[in-house]
Amino acid sequence: MMKRKSLLMAILSACLLYPVLSFAGGASGFINAGTFALVVQLGMGLTVIFLAWFVKNVLKIHIPKLVQAPLIWIAAFIVFRVILQPPLPFTILAVYMGIITIAIFLYSSIDEPSWQEFTAPIRTMLQEDTKNAKTSRYIVFAALPLLIGYGTYNKLMPKFEEPVELRTVHPAPPASINIHGKILNLQTEYNPFRGKGADGKEEAGAQYMGKNPFAADAPKYLQNVKEGGEIFFGTAGCMFCHGDNLDGRGMFAYAFNPIPANFADPGTIAQLQETFVLWRVAKGGPGVPRETFPWASAMPPWEKHLTQDEMWKVIMFEYWHTGFYPRTWD
């Protein structure tokens, strides 16, 4: 009997540790992030085991098995849902919690004495007539129909929620676009205002980040950035939607859905080539493919308001302000 119990304990612990280990191992940089996470989580697990021992042997509070089971279940849920980062997808969470549930039931029912101890409170409630038993019986027998009745009411009540519409945020760009009669090949075009760096390639502009574009002796690169900023904040008025910090929190952002793009987030312009950004700026909302919802986008088609040079300068300004570099081919 003891052997079976310990075997089950081992399986249960493996169920708990498996996701921890696989997550830690799968996370990029096994040595840095993963190992640290692993250590932290093992530490937490040991703390929980210590707390359980402490409660049982030092404080001598006896927790009935019927209560231990949901406590373990809740603790496991907290670990998977809250403590493990980044958050688990729901399907994986469901699988893990399913395994935990089965493991808990197996553990409780592994042998007759264990099962008897587990179901003792239920039997007491049904069969005994002591004051406690009667009270618990009344409470449970009243609560169950009420809860199930309420649950049925909730299920039957027609709910009208916003339809779920999934939008592609980064659509595939076209191979070429036509701006003001000029055809641009998006795979070969480059921002003419960046100029060439010391290595003969397009100037990334690292040495200009954080420098003052209004300084009297500002180099040409920064003068272009300054003009781009004056277009962003002035002529075009991009900050009304995209915000003064280019984080999508402009004065009108609250009114629109989808919300304006957050350039300060590493998931937007930092991931894109400059020609992609030019396409989005020039053609605006109406120019995106169906999966990106052109009908709902408040992004203006800037070819109606700006020249191509102005668009390139604005894009340069956006990268300078956010401290990002456009994605390059190499």
Next chain:
Amino acid sequence: MKLRSRFVVMAILMGLGLLAGHSSKVLAQEIPPPGAYRPSVPAPADIAAGKATYFRKCVWCHGPDGAGDGASTKRLPTKPRNFNQGTFKIRHTASGELPTDEDLFLTVKNGLSGSAMPAWDGILTDVEIKQVVSFVKTNLVLDRKFDDKDEEFHVIDYGTQVPTSEESIKKGQDVFMNKGKCVECHGVEGRGNGNLTQRDDWGFPIFPANLAKPWNIRGNRRDPYNPKNIFREVSTGLNGTPMPSFADTLTVEDRWNVANFVMSLSEHYPIEASTNKPKIGFIIKGKFLKEGKTPNDANDPRWNDLSPQYVGMGSQIIQPPRHFLRTVDDIRVRALFDAKEVAFLFEWDDRTESKQDENRPAIYDAKAIFSTSFPDANYTTTNNTHEDDEAVGPLKGVQIPDVGTYNDGIAIQFAQDWQKLPSPEKPYFIHGDTKRGVDIWKWQSDATVSELEGRGLEAVSARDSSNVKVSSATWKNGRWQVVMKRALLTEDKEKSAQLEVGKNIPIVFFAWDGDAGERDGKMALSTYYYLMLEPPVPSRVYYVPPIVAGVVLLLEGWVFYTARRKKKEGEESA
């Protein structure tokens, strides 16, 4: 031992609970102690660091010399602060005095909601904000010096806060109407429609705050429903504006009462933290009327069964002609329907009741402004907030002259044949596109009601017949209330949207303020919402749950009986 150990466990749990509660977000409303105050002297290293931050983040609005003449000024109706004179609005110091360091810190950190000044909290660290403030104080405030011995700083005294109550609000109303005469500028319902002719220190038109929208009040410090904000602004006055200080004319108690009254003027919508505006739900729910016909005016008590839904509006700065000045920043919508028709109640704040008139100058569009503060810049008009003056590229030279005042208006737009649209496709939200048309129900303040077909902003055409009726349109105390109706189903199935019950119908809203030069494509607009005309609740929702509960009771009885029998058998066999 058992009892004591239980106490120990309880104590540990309570301690953890307290810790968790403490770590929750603490609202930043730190009040400096009242009385005399001396600002700190910034360190040169901080000033240099602040300068670097300023020329990355702030210069684009506030300008390289801090004169409020940055690039954005030409598009903003409310200009960025000109620091040179040392005139600051939101402070804890007495009228005419410079602000404290904390005042400037809080302004940068929390922003000035309702204007273009964002909250820099989370973007700049507290240290960076202090450095930028140091730079502004030292290098950009030119006409006054913070360390000048003759500069006095008297921080106001908040006294004992009077908690809000019916009595306090009543007293506050008396202060608002009679003692303080706030009503003369802010209007009877506080919508800022009292005095429309005022200018600020720099000569620009300035309008009294709309107190019914506390999230737009500049100094709300991202805490819009806190009466402390009103107490402070009434006590200090807003330097540079016509808002005076009432510290000498109203007692502390008066000021708390009027603060409580002002807080009672608005609907307290839950606020979305990231925008500091009311939370927006994208479904407009219409309620079914079992008896009677749809209401004819806004006073019908049946409207009170619905809570007005907040719809956010931006300016139409997307398609030409662009217009930056929108004054209607939200509308409140309610919908009721019976078997035949639907009625919408639109309510929105508008300081002016505008009607088309070539000869009457629009109040927001004041052309004859010359600002002595900006001698180098060509600020002869605030009309730069329209696209036409700065048209570039392909639109260069296209002039749409603004003449006088135009009509106020409101419109709701449906998609033609919306049932046939392959989800989630819809017509372009700004009046449709060539592929998909829209059905626009539009009302204007000259009492014209039209049903328009839109195939793009350039192709909006009136239709011969209109089933749309406006049964009442009243402007009172700075607010329009319009009741618009139409039959749910009409004859022209192709061009008129057929409204079906229980479906998500895509809609868009548009609004025009004639005194802001708005008409046709120059307007305020919303994004896509859904109209859901909720069918009455089916009766099975009410009788099925008790039946189910009854069945559960029966099952319980059976389980109980079985358990008892088992026990009896166990005892008998033992």
